Amino acid sequence: MGFLEDFQASVESLPSMLHRNYSLMRELDKSLQGVQLENEQRCQQEIEDIKHGLESGSITYDPAKLKFSEEAIEEQKHCVRIADEKVALATQTYDLVDAHIQQLDQFLRKLEEIRQEKEAAAAVAAGTAVVVAAAAATTPAASAGASTADATPKTGRSGERGRGGRKKAKVPTEPPAPAIDLELPVDPNEPTYCFCNQVSYGEMVACDNPNCKIEWYHIGCVGVKELPKGKWYCPSCVGFQKKRKGK
Numbered sequence: 001m002g003f004l005e006d007f008q009a010s011v012e013s014l015p016s017m018l019h020r021n022y023s024l025m026r027e028l029d030k031s032l033q034g035v036q037l038e039n040e041q042r043c044q045q046e047i048e049d050i051k052h053g054l055e056s057g058s059i060t061y062d063p064a065k066l067k068f069s070e071e072a073i074e075e076q077k078h079c080v081r082i083a084d085e086k087v088a089l090a091t092q093t094y095d096l097v098d099a100h101i102q103q104l105d106q107f108l109r110k111l112e113e114i115r116q117e118k119e120a121a122a123a124v125a126a127g128t129a130v131v132v133a134a135a136a137a138t139t140p141a142a143s144a145g146a147s148t149a150d151a152t153p154k155t156g157r158s159g160e161r162g163r164g165g166r167k168k169a170k171v172p173t174e175p176p177a178p179a180i181d182l183e184l185p186v187d188p189n190e191p192t193y194c195f196c197n198q199v200s201y202g203e204m205v206a207c208d209n210p211n212c213k214i215e216w217y218h219i220g221c222v223g224v225k226e227l228p229k230g231k232w233y234c235p236s237c238v239g240f241q242k243k244r245k246g247k
Contacts, residue, residue: 014100021093025086032082039075043068130201134220137196194218203227209237 046068053059190199193216204216205224208231217234219227 010103011100014096017096018093021089021096025089025093028082028086028089032079032086035075035079035082039072039079042072042075046072133196133198134202134218137194137198137218137221194221196221205232207232207234207237209233212237 050059050066054061192199193204194214196218198218200216201218203219205219205222205227206216207214212234214234214236217224219225222234224232
């Protein structure tokens with residue numbers, strides 16, 4: 001991240017450059033005020049001299065000759081030069097701050113690009129982890145899954161059944177958090193489902209046995225490719241249904 005070091009060095013030098021420019025502008029202000037005061041006094045004195053000369057008759061009224069001295073005119077020009085220099089210094093200071101603002105905007109855009117790249121990489125890693133977990137969960141035998149189902153407590157599922165029948169698919173309102181490390185503990189406040197004893201994600205199917213201890217299953221864990229249209233029983237409850245039909 002070389003751009004970060006360059007930007008930091010540039011920002012650190014900004015206060016000293018601004019302080020220098022502001023100090024120069026203050027000095028120009030003082031110089032301008034001094035020259036203006038001297039020029040005003042000189043012009044006022046020359047105007048008084050011209051008035052006295054006209055009144056005494058020592059000066060003949062001639063508009064072409066009634067003007068300020070060269071010294072007074074030069075002081076006025078000097079005031080203009082100081083003012084121009086001050087304006088140029090103020091413009092330079094403005095451009096300096098504006099250039100750092102543009103650098104800051106570029107820096108923020110670069111940080112946003114890096115953040116989006118990291119989020120995209122995390123999303124890809126999370127998707128890969130979910131696929132691996134689902135594939136690993138389909139390998140155990142149905143009997144092993146049934147024993148796991150017996151040992152899993154049934155909690156937090158009273159609101160899973162909708163009106164007018166049982167839902168066949170469960171789509172979580174929020175996507176599962178990125179799980180890069182599969183060994184991380186599950187949030188104790190979030191209910192778990194299926195043989196894999198994991199939280200809800202993707203499409204899920206419900207067992208139609210009202211006494212099913214697990215009730216909800218990930219379709220990948222039970223080998224279901226499409227959501228069943230009619231009634232469906234999990235591997236643990238299939239034998240129970242056959243016994244009831246045989247009676």
